[in-house]
Amino acid sequence: MHCPFCRHGDSRVVDSRTADDGASIRRRRQCPACQRRFTTIETASLAVVKRSGVTEPFSREKIVNGVRKACQGRPVSEDDLALLAQRVEEALRATGSAELDAHEIGLAILGPLRDLDEVAYLRFASVYQAFESLEDFERAIGGLREDHASASTAGDG
C-alpha cells in the first residue's frame, strides 16, 4: 500500500476494525517515511454468477430493486429494504463463497423478506420459485400459518 502523501512504497498498520457490520475492514496506517496517517478500507469481493454465465459484482442496490416490486403497496420503507439487503449480504458472506449463483441470492432473500412482510414474501416467492398453481400458494401460505401457530402458543402469556 503506497503512502498517498509521499508515495513511499510501504506502510504500517496501526489499527484495524471491522466496519459496515463486518462486510469490510477499516485499517489505520502510518507511513514510516513521512509519518503521516491514512485509512484504507478492504472489502472482500463477492461475485454473482448469472444464469447466462456472466459474472457481476454483488450489489445491495440490485437486491433492493429486485424486492421493491414485491413490496409495492405494503408498509415497507426504503430503510426496511436497505436493512433487508444488508441481511442478505451478511448471509451470503457467511457462506464463505466468493462466487454465488443468482439462485442462491434469491434463496437468501426469502428468509429476511418473510420476516419483513408476508404478502411481499408470497409475491416474491411466487415469481422466484415459479408458482404454477393454487397448490403452490397454499403450500407457502400453510408454511406461514404453521409458523404463526407455533409463535402464538410459544408467546402466550
Ligand SMILES: [Zn+2]
Ligand atoms: Zn509518506
